[in-house]
Amino acid sequence: MIAVRPGLPAWQVLALVVAKPGQLDAEAIGQALWRPKFRTRDEYFAARAAIVANGASWTTRASDLLHRLQQRGLVERMRPPRVATRWADLDAADAADAIEDAAGEDYAPDPSGLRAKLLADLVRRAPATVSAWVGAAPAGNVQRCVTDLVEWGLVVPPSFRWPTAAGTALIRGTVQVAAS
Numbered sequence: 787m788i789a790v791r792p793g794l795p796a797w798q799v800l801a802l803v804v805a806k807p808g809q810l811d812a813e814a815i816g817q818a819l820w821r822p823k824f825r826t827r828d829e830y831f832a833a834r835a836a837i838v839a840n841g842a843s844w845t846t847r848a849s850d851l852l853h854r855l856q857q858r859g860l861v862e863r864m865r866p867p868r869v870a871t872r873w874a875d876l877d878a879a880d881a882a883d884a885i886e887d888a889a890g891e892d893y894a895p896d897p898s899g900l901r902a903k904l905l906a907d908l909v910r911r912a913p914a915t916v917s918a919w920v921g922a923a924p925a926g927n928v929q930r931c932v933t934d935l936v937e938w939g940l941v942v943p944p945s946f947r948w949p950t951a952a953g954t955a956l957i958r959g960t961v962q963v964a965a966s
Contacts, residue, residue, distance in 0.1 A: 788854040790956065796820070797957075799851045800860055804949045811945035812852055816844030852947055860953035864944040866879045869905070873940055878906035888938040895954040901931045905940060916944060 787944050790796045802815050811819075821844055824830040836843070855861040869876055881902040886893050896902070903922065913919040920928050935941040949957070 787852070790855070790858065790860065795847070796851050796855060799848060800855055800949065800953050801957050802828075803852075804854075804954050807948045808810055808942055808946050810847040810947060811943070812947075813842070813845045816842060816846075816848035818949070820844035820847060831886050855953065859950055860956060862948040862950055865890070865942070865948065866942060867908060867916050867919055867943050868912065869909055870939050870942050874903070874911055875918055878909045881905040882910070884940060885935070887940070888940050890938075892934075892938065896931070899926075900927060900936075901934060904928070904937060905932050908941060 788796050790800060799815055800804075802810060802818060822829070822833055824833065852861055856863060863866055873884055873888070882899070885896075885901050885905060908919060911919070916932075920932060924932070932941070936943055
């Protein structure tokens with residue numbers, strides 16, 4: 787069983803998830819907690835080579851801790867992709883306007899209407915997984931559109947994690963930490 791006490795890595799991960807529910811994934815958590823600070827160019831290139839060869843160790847570490855916190859009932863299982871709460875009343879017909887409003891300065895017209903179609907599809911169908919939404923092997927333009935929708939705060943992907951009531955209570959100090 788995982789130990790969740792102040793100062794331990796699991797506590798740090800849970801504290802971030804409680805502080806920013808539905809806003810962080812394993813990559814963001816790992817970077818916030820364990821991304822190295824480089825003093826020299828050689829350190830940077832050595833770390834970059836390691837990431838290319840094996841992936842980012844901080845992401846793997848955060849992912850493992852999130853999984854163990856989920857098993858303990860402190861972090862929710864991954865939710866399906868969905869429209870962000872502030873856009874919950876979005877009508878599929880208003881998708882293009884919502885995208886323009888959310889994107890702000892980053893808005894670039896989408897002549898194909900793919901962003902609006904993807905957003906409208908998510909509103910209409912509420913699929914259980916990203917692959918049910920965009921297909922098992924989406925094309926690059928679809929991937930870019932999904933990334934835009936997430937960056938603009940219109941879509942919450944499954945990888946963004948949420949604390950359970952027990953996890954929130956533990957971090958806020960309203961329950962005792964069980965010995966593990």
